[in-house]
Amino acid sequence: MVSAIIVFSKLEDAKNIRNILQRAGYPAAAVCTSGIQALSYADQLGEGLVICGYRVNDMIYSELREDLPPDFEMILVASKQVLSDYSQGDVVALSTPLRVNDLINTVEMITAGFLRKKKKNKKKKERTEEEKRLLKEAKELLMDRNHMTEEEAHRYLQKCSMDSGNSLLETAQMIFSLNKFMG
Numbered sequence: 001m002v003s004a005i006i007v008f009s010k011l012e013d014a015k016n017i018r019n020i021l022q023r024a025g026y027p028a029a030a031v032c033t034s035g036i037q038a039l040s041y042a043d044q045l046g047e048g049l050v051i052c053g054y055r056v057n058d059m060i061y062s063e064l065r066e067d068l069p070p071d072f073e074m075i076l077v078a079s080k081q082v083l084s085d086y087s088q089g090d091v092v093a094l095s096t097p098l099r100v101n102d103l104i105n106t107v108e109m110i111t112a113g114f115l116r117k118k119k120k121n122k123k124k125k126e127r128t129e130e131e132k133r134l135l136k137e138a139k140e141l142l143m144d145r146n147h148m149t150e151e152e153a154h155r156y157l158q159k160c161s162m163d164s165g166n167s168l169l170e171t172a173q174m175i176f177s178l179n180k181f182m183g
Contacts, residue, residue, distance in 0.1 A: 001026070002048055002049050002107075002111045003027050003029035003048045003049070004018075004021055004026060004048060004050070005029055005032070005041050005048060005051070006021075006031045006032070006051045007032050007035065007037070007050060007051070007052040007053070007056050008052065008056065008057060008077075009033055009057050011031070013053070014031040014032065014033065017051055017103070019109065020104070020118050021039060021103075023156075024104045024107070026104075026107055026111070030136050034056055034057040034058045034059075035057075035059040038050060039068065042069055042072055046069060046071060047072060048072055048073075049072065049074070049075065049104075049110055050073070050074045050075070051074075051077065051107075053077055054078040054079075061074070061078075061091065062091075063092055073092070073110045074091045074092070075091070075092045075093075075103075075107070075110070076091050076093045076094070077093075077096060077098055077103075078096065078164040080096075080107075099112050133167055134169060134172050135172050136171070137151040137172075137176075138153075138157060138171075138173075138175045139154055139157065141175060142175065145179070156172050157172060160174075
């Protein structure tokens with residue numbers, strides 16, 4: 001789950017945003033009124049989301065954005081008049097008066113982006129010898145029973161894995177279970 005740092009010049013505004021997020025199931029890591037406080041929390045978290053007003057007590061949103069760690073996204077909440085001059089592509093903007101649905105939908109969109117990014121960056125771990133043996137035996141079983149080549153058996157395992165949403169190893173184990181059931 002992505003943690004949010006909420007930064008507004010008025011503490012009451014920041015707390016209201018925090019309460020909205022918490023009711024929707026999103027954690028708020030911090031509520032603050034200055035950019036320096038937000039940057040301190042951001043350094044501790046390493047990644048997350050900053051929801052802020054155009055101007056906080058010690059800087060404007062663009063200065064805060066520049067100093068945030070790279071794995072942070074920002075939602076700027078400002079008036080339509082301020083946003084008419086706004087032109088920063090890496091910041092999502094929401095106009096005031098802020099609608100709860102718009103805020104929650106935007107946080108959900110950013111959270112989904114974080115999850116996709118994490119999944120994409122997740123390094124594939126090396127298979128153990130036992131796992132390699134299991135995959136090899138599943139392919140051999142498919143080759144023997146269904147008269148497939150090794151390449152066809154491997155592609156079949158991959159396709160079944162993708163279609164079912166299971167890992168390749170789980171798919172291989174299911175093949176053995178089905179073989180015992182039918183065998």
